[in-house]
Amino acid sequence: xxxxxxxxxMWRLFWRHQLxxxxxxxxxxxxxxxxxxxxxxxxxxxxxxxxxxxxxxxxLQGRSPYLESEYRYTPLIALVTLGNFLLHSGFGKFVxxxxxxxxxxxxxxxxxxxxxxxxLWNPIVLGVSSRGSAEPLILxxxxxxxxxxxxxxxxxxxxWRTSASASQAVSRxxxxxxxxxxxxxxxxxxxxxxxxxxxxxxxxxxxxxxLDPQHNFSVYFLPMRLLGPRILRAVSxxxxxLQAGSVLLFSWAVPHQDACWFFVTFGFVSLNKYFLWYxxxxxxxxxxxFPSSGRWLLCQLAIAWLLPQAVWLGLAYLLEFRxxxxxxxxxxxxxFVLLSNAWIAWRLFDAYRRRMQGDSEAKKRD
Numbered sequence: 001x002x003x004x005x006x007x008x009x010m011w012r013l014f015w016r017h018q019l020x021x022x023x024x025x026x027x028x029x030x031x032x033x034x035x036x037x038x039x040x041x042x043x044x045x046x047x048x049x050x051x052x053x054x055x056x057x058x059x060l061q062g063r064s065p066y067l068e069s070e071y072r073y074t075p076l077i078a079l080v081t082l083g084n085f086l087l088h089s090g091f092g093k094f095v096x097x098x099x100x101x102x103x104x105x106x107x108x109x110x111x112x113x114x115x116x117x118x119x120l121w122n123p124i125v126l127g128v129s130s131r132g133s134a135e136p137l138i139l140x141x142x143x144x145x146x147x148x149x150x151x152x153x154x155x156x157x158x159x160w161r162t163s164a165s166a167s168q169a170v171s172r173x174x175x176x177x178x179x180x181x182x183x184x185x186x187x188x189x190x191x192x193x194x195x196x197x198x199x200x201x202x203x204x205x206x207x208x209x210x211l212d213p214q215h216n217f218s219v220y221f222l223p224m225r226l227l228g229p230r231i232l233r234a235v236s237x238x239x240x241x242l243q244a245g246s247v248l249l250f251s252w253a254v255p256h257q258d259a260c261w262f263f264v265t266f267g268f269v270s271l272n273k274y275f276l277w278y279x280x281x282x283x284x285x286x287x288x289x290f291p292s293s294g295r296w297l298l299c300q301l302a303i304a305w306l307l308p309q310a311v312w313l314g315l316a317y318l319l320e321f322r323x324x325x326x327x328x329x330x331x332x333x334x335x336f337v338l339l340s341n342a343w344i345a346w347r348l349f350d351a352y353r354r355r356m357q358g359d360s361e362a363k364k365r366d
Contacts, residue, residue, distance in 0.1 A: 015113045022104065022120045026097040029130035030090055042321060046273075049132030052081040052092060060085055066198045074144050074203050075191050077134045093132045100129035100136035107283050115283035124309075128273045135276045142180075143187040146204055147277060150263050153251035217270040217312060219338050222331040239268045250349075265341040272309065285348065297351070301344050308337040 036044035055065035055078035065071055065078040083091030101120065108116035119125060129136045138144040156173060163169035191199050214221065220239055246262035260278040264270055286298065312333035318324045 015108065015116075018113065018117060018120070019101070019105070023097075023101060025126065026101070026130055027094075029126060030093045030097065033093070033130060033132075034090075042317070044131055046128075046131040046133045048134070049081075049092065052077055052132070052134065053084055056081045056084060064195055064198060066195065066202050072202050072206050073134065074187070075195065075199065076144060076187065077137065080134075080137065092134075093130060096132065096134055096136050097129045100125060103136060103280050107280070111283055115286065118283045118286070119280060122279060123306075124272060124275055125279060128276055133273045135273045142184055146207070147260070147263065150247045150260060153248055157251060217272065217309075217334055217337050218267055219331065219334045220268050221334065222327065225327075236268050239266065242266045261341070261345060265338060265345075297347070301347060304340045304344055308333065308340045312337055 033044040051068060051070045052073075054068040055071040055073075055075075058067045059065045059075070059078050060082060065075050071078070080095055081092035083095070104116045104120040107119050125136075134144070142148050155176070159172050159176065160169045163172060191203075220236075243263050243266045246266055250262060260281065264274045264277055267274070312330065315326060315330045315333050319326050319330050
C-alpha cells in the first residue's frame with residue numbers, strides 16, 4: 001500500500017523481524033494456554049472457545065451449530081473451528097491469531113510500522129486472540145457482527161464532503177451501498193437458507209434484547225441486578241439512545257474520530273474483547289493526529305486507558321473467584337473505566353480540533 005511503499009530497505013527488514021517476533025509470541029501464548037488451563041483455577045482459554053468447539057461438533061455431525069445453546073454467532077466461526085477436530089484442538093486459536101496479525105499488516109500498509117506495532121503489541125489484543133476469542137476474525141468479516149453499521153454516517157458524510165458535486169456523491173454512495181449489500185447479504189442469504197430463522201435469531205436479533213446482569217465493564221450491570229425487567233427495558237432503551245446519539249454526533253462533528261469507541265464505552269454490555277472493535281482503528285486516528293509529536297500525551301492516554309481496566313480486573317477476580325462481597329466496588333471500577341474513556345475521548349477531540357486549526361492556518365499562509 002501507499003505507506004509501506006515508501007519504507008527504506010532497512011525499515012522493511014526491521015518490520016519483517018518485528019512481524020516474525022509477533023507471530024512467535026502468539027504461538028508461544030497459545031502453547032502456554034494448555035499448561036495454564038491444566039494448572040490454574042482461572043482458565044486462560046476463553047469460555048467462548050469451548051462454545052465454538054461444541055457448535056463445530058454439532059456441525060461436523062451434520063446438525064445445526066445452534067444446538068449449542070450458548071452459540072450466538074454466525075455459522076462461519078463454527079465452520080472455521082472445525083479444524084479443532086480435523087487437525088488440532090488449537091486450530092481455531094491459530095486462525096484467530098493469524099487474523100490478528102493480518103489486521104496489523106493492514107495497519108502497517110495504511111500508516112506506518114509504529115502504528116501497526118501499537119496494535120500487534122497491545123496486551124489486550126495479544127490476550128484476546130491467543131485465548132481463542134473470534135474478535136480478530138470478526139474485524140475482517142463484516143458479516144459476523146452488526147456493529148459496523150455505526151460507521152455508515154461517518155462514511156456517507158466523508159463521501160459527500162469529498163465529492164465534487166451532489167450527483168457524484170450520490171453515484172459514489174450508490175456504488176458503496178451495492179458493494180456493502182453484496183458483501184453482507186451473500187453470506188447472510190446462504191446461512192439463512194441453511195439454518196433459517198434460528199440463524200437470524202441467535203446471530204443477530206438476540207443481541208438487540210440482550211440483558212446481562214453479570215459484572216462487566218458497563219456501568220449498567222449493577223442496575224440490571226437491582227431493577228425489575230420492565231424498568232430494565234426502559235433503561236436499555238435509554239442506553240441504546242445514548243450510544244446512537246454519541247455515534248451520530250461525533251460522526252458529524254469529528255469525522256476522523258473512532259465512533260466505535262463511544263458505541264462500546266456507552267454499551268449496555270461491555271467486555272474487554274469488544275475493545276478490539278475500536279482498537280484496530282485507533283492507530284489510524286493517532287497517526288493522523290500525532291504524526292511526529294505528542295508522545296508524552298500518548299503515554300498519558302495509554303496509562304489512562306490501561307489503569308482503570310487493571311483495577312476492574314483485579315476487583316472482578318476477587319468477586320468472581322474469591323467470592324468477596326464487593327460488587328459495589330466492581331461497579332465503581334466500571335464507572336472509573338467509563339470516566340477515563342470519556343476523558344480520553346475529550347483529549348482526542350481537542351487534538352483533532354488543534355490539528356484542523358493548524359491545517360487551516362497553513363492553507364491561509366499558502
